[in-house]
Amino acid sequence: MSGVEPNPEQRDLIEAIDGLYLVDAGAGTGKTFTVTRRYANIVDQHGIDPSDVLLVTFTNNAAEEMRERIVRHSEYGMRELANAPIQTFHSLAHDILDEHGHNAPTYLGIDETITGSTRIIEDDIIEQALFREFIGQFTDNHPEYDEFFTALSEATELLDLIKELAAKGVFPEATGWYRDGESHLDGDFEAFETLFAERNEPRNDGSKQSKLRSKLYRYGTDKTYLPEAPEKWEIRGDGKQIPADVAHQVFEDDRTALKQFVHDVYHSYLEFALRRNYLNFGFLQLFAFVLLCEDHDLRERLDYEYVMVDEFQDSSAIQFKLTLLLAGTNNVCVVGDWKQSIYSFQYADVDNIREFDDRLQRFAQELNRDADRVTFPTTPVDGKQLTRNYRSTQSILDFSTHALTTPATKSESLDVETISEQITPLNANTDRDHSHIEALTSEDEHEAILAKIDTIVDNDAYAVEGDDGQYRAPEYGDIAVLTRTRDFGRDLLDTASKYGLPMAYEGGIEVFRTDPAKLLLAWLRILERDADRGWALVLEEAGYTIDEANAIIDREAYPEPMVTFREDLRELETFGGVARRVFDRYGRSGPTADVVLDTVQSVHGMTTFTRGELIRFIEEAIADGSTHDVDAGAGTNAVTVQTIHATKGLEYPIVILANMNANKFPSSGGGGNDIAYSDPIGLRQRKVYSDDAHGVPHVYDNWRTDVLNRCLPQNYDEERRLLYVAVTRAESHLVLTGGADPNSFLEGLPVTAEDVEPDLSAFDPEDDDHSPYRIDVPVPDGPAHYSPHTFIDDDVFEGNTGGRGMDYGSEVHEFAERYVLGETVEADNTDKEHVKALIDSLDGETIPEIDAFLPLPIDDETVTIGGIIDLLHVTTESVEIIDYKTDLTTDAEDEYEKQLSIYYHVVADQYPDRTVTAEVFYTDDGDRREINPLSKTEIREMVRSHGG
DNA sequence: GCGTATAATCTTTTT
DNA sequence: GATTATACGC
Numbered sequence: 027m028s029g030v031e032p033n034p035e036q037r038d039l040i041e042a043i044d045g046l047y048l049v050d051a052g053a054g055t056g057k058t059f060t061v062t063r064r065y066a067n068i069v070d071q072h073g074i075d076p077s078d079v080l081l082v083t084f085t086n087n088a089a090e091e092m093r094e095r096i097v098r099h100s101e102y103g104m105r106e107l108a109n110a111p112i113q114t115f116h117s118l119a120h121d122i123l124d125e126h127g128h129n130a131p132t133y134l135g136i137d138e139t140i141t142g143s144t145r146i147i148e149d150d151i152i153e154q155a156l157f158r159e160f161i162g163q164f165t166d167n168h169p170e171y172d173e174f175f176t177a178l179s180e181a182t183e184l185l186d187l188i189k190e191l192a193a194k195g196v197f198p199e200a201t202g203w204y205r206d207g208e209s210h211l212d213g214d215f216e217a218f219e220t221l222f223a224e225r226n227e228p229r230n231d232g233s234k235q236s237k238l239r240s241k242l243y244r245y246g247t248d249k250t251y252l253p254e255a256p257e258k259w260e261i262r263g264d265g266k267q268i269p270a271d272v273a274h275q276v277f278e279d280d281r282t283a284l285k286q287f288v289h290d291v292y293h294s295y296l297e298f299a300l301r302r303n304y305l306n307f308g309f310l311q312l313f314a315f316v317l318l319c320e321d322h323d324l325r326e327r328l329d330y331e332y333v334m335v336d337e338f339q340d341s342s343a344i345q346f347k348l349t350l351l352l353a354g355t356n357n358v359c360v361v362g363d364w365k366q367s368i369y370s371f372q373y374a375d376v377d378n379i380r381e382f383d384d385r386l387q388r389f390a391q392e393l394n395r396d397a398d399r400v401t402f403p404t405t406p407v408d409g410k411q412l413t414r415n416y417r418s419t420q421s422i423l424d425f426s427t428h429a430l431t432t433p434a435t436k437s438e439s440l441d442v443e444t445i446s447e448q449i450t451p452l453n454a455n456t457d458r459d460h461s462h463i464e465a466l467t468s469e470d471e472h473e474a475i476l477a478k479i480d481t482i483v484d485n486d487a488y489a490v491e492g493d494d495g496q497y498r499a500p501e502y503g504d505i506a507v508l509t510r511t512r513d514f515g516r517d518l519l520d521t522a523s524k525y526g527l528p529m530a531y532e533g534g535i536e537v538f539r540t541d542p543a544k545l546l547l548a549w550l551r552i553l554e555r556d557a558d559r560g561w562a563l564v565l566e567e568a569g570y571t572i573d574e575a576n577a578i579i580d581r582e583a584y585p586e587p588m589v590t591f592r593e594d595l596r597e598l599e600t601f602g603g604v605a606r607r608v609f610d611r612y613g614r615s616g617p618t619a620d621v622v623l624d625t626v627q628s629v630h631g632m633t634t635f636t637r638g639e640l641i642r643f644i645e646e647a648i649a650d651g652s653t654h655d656v657d658a659g660a661g662t663n664a665v666t667v668q669t670i671h672a673t674k675g676l677e678y679p680i681v682i683l684a685n686m687n688a689n690k691f692p693s694s695g696g697g698g699n700d701i702a703y704s705d706p707i708g709l710r711q712r713k714v715y716s717d718d719a720h721g722v723p724h725v726y727d728n729w730r731t732d733v734l735n736r737c738l739p740q741n742y743d744e745e746r747r748l749l750y751v752a753v754t755r756a757e758s759h760l761v762l763t764g765g766a767d768p769n770s771f772l773e774g775l776p777v778t779a780e781d782v783e784p785d786l787s788a789f790d791p792e793d794d795d796h797s798p799y800r801i802d803v804p805v806p807d808g809p810a811h812y813s814p815h816t817f818i819d820d821d822v823f824e825g826n827t828g829g830r831g832m833d834y835g836s837e838v839h840e841f842a843e844r845y846v847l848g849e850t851v852e853a854d855n856t857d858k859e860h861v862k863a864l865i866d867s868l869d870g871e872t873i874p875e876i877d878a879f880l881p882l883p884i885d886d887e888t889v890t891i892g893g894i895i896d897l898l899h900v901t902t903e904s905v906e907i908i909d910y911k912t913d914l915t916t917d918a919e920d921e922y923e924k925q926l927s928i929y930y931h932v933v934a935d936q937y938p939d940r941t942v943t944a945e946v947f948y949t950d951d952g953d954r955r956e957i958n959p960l961s962k963t964e965i966r967e968m969v970r971s972h973g974g
Numbered sequence: 975g976c977g978t979a980t981a982a983t984c985t986t987t988t989t
Numbered sequence: 990g991a992t993t994a995t996a997c998g999c
């Protein structure tokens with residue numbers, strides 16, 4: 027990070043506060059620093075107050091960081107800035123609607139209102155579930171649209187389309203489209219024709235057919251077209267190009283019915299959402315835009331004296347327009363870096379920054395068509411640059427520019443010169459440049475990465491700069507592995523844990539693909555119809571072999587405790603309750619389980635799902651791989667694994683860019699939607715429903731859309747920008763890795779990949795996660811209602827410490843725990859020696875200090891009794907519960923069995939397949955005594971008689 | 975050696 | 990759906 031004093035470029039921007047600015051701020055150039063100082067400079071002016079200055083960021087975290095840093099450098103304190111408009115577009119839109127948006131929907135002919143209780147749906151899969159419910163109603167009410175639904179493979183495609191239209195500013199009114207929305211749906215023939223002509227140019231000086239003609243080779247293959255569709259030879263022509271008039275033929279199509287259909291779905295869904303009292307992120311911006319557009323008084327009241335937008339390359343069309351509506355003067359400053367625009371799937375439009383001037387004029391004109399909405403002059407736009415990079419060495423910066431000019435496929439040709447001209451070169455702030463920029467490939471890429479990490483850690487050749495400016499050998503925490511896909515990261519994490527290398531995954535994970543979710547799904551399936559698939563997983567989890575499980579399922583002779591558990595679950599009224607009980611039983615109380623629980627509970631809260639529908643919901647969530655953020659609780663010194671998208675804005679001394687493999691990065695393909703939209707071609711349907719000559723319904727493919735799709739060039743620019751983002755995270759060293767089939771990025775970048783055979787002999791795979799003895803015992807979700815000690819007669823302990831002091835017991839217990847964990851501890855008294863001898867004598871696995879609890883239905887309530895098991899001795903056949911008794915009481919098993927019975931049932935319920943025993947271990951004389959566990963009924967009696 | 979036709983193989987990111 | 994590898998013809 028830059029020092030306390032801004033450099034001249036930064037100072038220039040900090041001081042230029044009046045007027046329109048487009049700032050090209052490359053990676054690591056101290057953007058946040060400069061923006062916060064500029065903000066401080068603006069509010070330090072006489073007569074300007076934080077409420078006059080809008081500062082937009084794209085994440086809430088970024089907003090908070092900005093706020094904190096401004097506090098440090100302006101005369102304002104946190105309290106004064108707490109309500110200042112430093113926020114995301116979404117939260118700003120939310121605030122505006124909250125305060126003034128009650129009737130905003132009426133501008134679109136919707137009678138519903140937005141209230142303080144209108145919720146914001148953040149979870150995609152929940153919105154999808156609601157949307158399916160909506161579509162169910164819609165199809166019932168609109169049989170006239172049946173043919174569109176017949177041609178649609180998945181209803182939620184319509185939701186994606188609606189979100190895209192909302193992000194581009196295309197909204198429906200009661201009848202027709204808001205403002206000039208419809209023109210977007212009709213596309214732009216001229217723009218299309220340009221693309222078409224480009225794609226249709228013959229190659230190799232006219233000797234080779236055009237790309238377009240080559241692509242149309244498969245026209246009609248595996249397709250059914252209506253009879254009036256042209257033949258393949260008519261479309262392709264007989265020369266090197268396809269006939270020019272094909273452009274007209276495919277573009278001109280009657281889209282009236284399709285537009286009407288999309289309009290009605292869109293408008294009804296807006297009504298549905300408001301009726302159900304929710305909005306998604308896109309609708310938030312939609313209504314804020316409409317409100318600011320229509321309510322001139324409000325717009326003038328709300329507008330800001332100064333507007334700054336950070337990370338402008340991440341903005342969508344609607345956000346650009348919102349910026350214009352919110353600016354009261356031309357004191358508008360947008361800051362960003364087109365090279366880091368990687369969020370197009372979130373409707374970010376890189377041309378907002380790359381073609382800033384054009385868009386500014388066009389949007390302002392559009393908005394001013396019927397009223398003066400953009401009241402300030404939109405020229406001149408002053409360009410500024412930040413070119414001093416405080417993050418990386420010069421060799422990494424030089425390397426990074428190649429990322430933007432490397433072909434993504436073997437055949438892609440790029441205009442390297444034109445691209446290079448658009449890149450503002452960055453200069454490293456440091457003269458030191460000892461960077462390793464390396465590449466490797468290996469059949470076993472995961473192992474090769476681990477071996478590489480092992481080479482790097484503690485190696486002075488890969489020295490990194492410490493906090494004190496001194497160079498030191500790297501540690502695990504200095505390294506980040508970045509990947510294109512989550513899957514690769516997760517697999518790598520598994521491999522790392524196998525070899526005991528500290529590694530943590532940060533970012534969203536596919537929560538529903540995790541263990542807790544699968545267990546929940548299994549039990550829901552069992553509840554629903556004793557489904558074999560459910561039992562199979564539950565039995566496997568309990569340690570049954572596949573053969574044993576199959577036998578049990580065939581005979582429907584399910585283990586007693588499991589049947590009891592199933593009946594317990596039946597009693598529960600909510601899905602959240604079922605989920606909680608399942609997670610409790612399996613001791614899944616981590617953050618992942620929490621997220622699953624939250625999601626299930628909110629599904630229950632927002633929808634009217636039956637159990638069957640919930641099962642389908644989870645199945646779909648698994649299939650979708652929908653993700654949620656989970657707090658992974660990363661270790662202090664561990665290698666970070668992230669997707670490239672998740673790593674934006676961060677930096678690491680050493681970056682390993684992994685999974686540089688064909689078909690992975692960049693990924694190829696991507697299926698077509700049944701209803702698609704793009705700027706030049708507008709709204710299109712890919713399939714058309716029609717009756718054939720015999721009156722039998724058939725779905726036909728739309729030949730026009732088939733040709734149109736092939737006219738749109740495949741564009742890998744964003745993949746290159748992703749590559750660029752990954753490379754520019756590195757401060758000092760960079761390693762690129764690939765597998766057996768490396769991609770063309772790895773082959774095209776100026777670095778030679780060495781093929782390696784990973785040597786992992788240095789690793790000691792302790793592998794305790796994969797022990798055959800592994801056992802998980804349920805841990806309490808909160809404080810237990812009772813400790814087992816409650817039931818033990820106090821007289822047993824009375825005066826039996828033998829003068830050794832009250833802490834003696836804890837000392838022995840602690841010794842035992844540490845000894846089991848393999849720490850070096852000294853047995854300095856006879857009790858400890860006895861404990862040591864005991865532990866040494868046990869084969870299999872020993873697990874110390876395990877929380878255990880037993881939920882026990884008693885009368886109308888569930889009483890939970892919980893405690894800590896001192897030691898579990900586990901083999902593949904048996905589990906032995908051992909409780910150390912350090913007091914001098916002997917022959918007290920009758921009392922101790924009350925305590926150990928609790929533990930016994932917890933473990934026995936969990937592992938019906940193993941022989942479970944419980945015993946006390948008198949540490950004073952090393953005597954072991956097995957107890958006879960009380961039955962659950964006896965325990966119930968015990969609790970009742972105790973007054974519980 | 976070059977161009978065209980055909981078959982085989984892969985298919986994501988998240989505020 | 991798109992790329993790449995391969996077969997085949999000129």
